[in-house]
Amino acid sequence: MTNHYGKLYVVATPIGNLADFSFRAVDILKQVDYIAAEDTRHVRVLLQHYGITNKLLALHQHNEEQAAPGLLEKLQQGLSIALVSDA
Numbered sequence: 001m002t003n004h005y006g007k008l009y010v011v012a013t014p015i016g017n018l019a020d021f022s023f024r025a026v027d028i029l030k031q032v033d034y035i036a037a038e039d040t041r042h043v044r045v046l047l048q049h050y051g052i053t054n055k056l057l058a059l060h061q062h063n064e065e066q067a068a069p070g071l072l073e074k075l076q077q078g079l080s081i082a083l084v085s086d087a
Contacts, residue, residue: 006033006075009082013042018049026050033079036071043084059083 009028014020029035029052036059037043044056059067071081 004078006077006079006081008075009080011082011084013046013084013086018046021046021050026052029054029082029084031080032082034071034074034081035084036067036081037084037086039086042086046084 009032011025011028029047029050032054034055034057035043035047035052036057038060040056040058047053047056057067057071059071074081
């Protein structure tokens with residue numbers, strides 16, 4: 001039996017200038033099923049700038065114990081997730 005797990009991408013955001021975001025990063029965010037972000041307000045601005053409408057999930061130090069199992073389940077179902085870091 002073959003398992004087909006989803007993919008987890010880690011995507012760093014540009015510091016200060018949205019034009020510094022790479023084409024590859026934009027493509028990944030457009031292709032994934034979910035985008036998990038530490039700061040959804042900051043990432044929402046970035047997504048709106050590039051016309052990206054994928055589902056946005058919050059994942060930060062205050063909810064990681066509750067949110068992580070759901071993300072792992074999505075990956076086990078074969079879905080793809082981009083973890084966006086603004087650090």
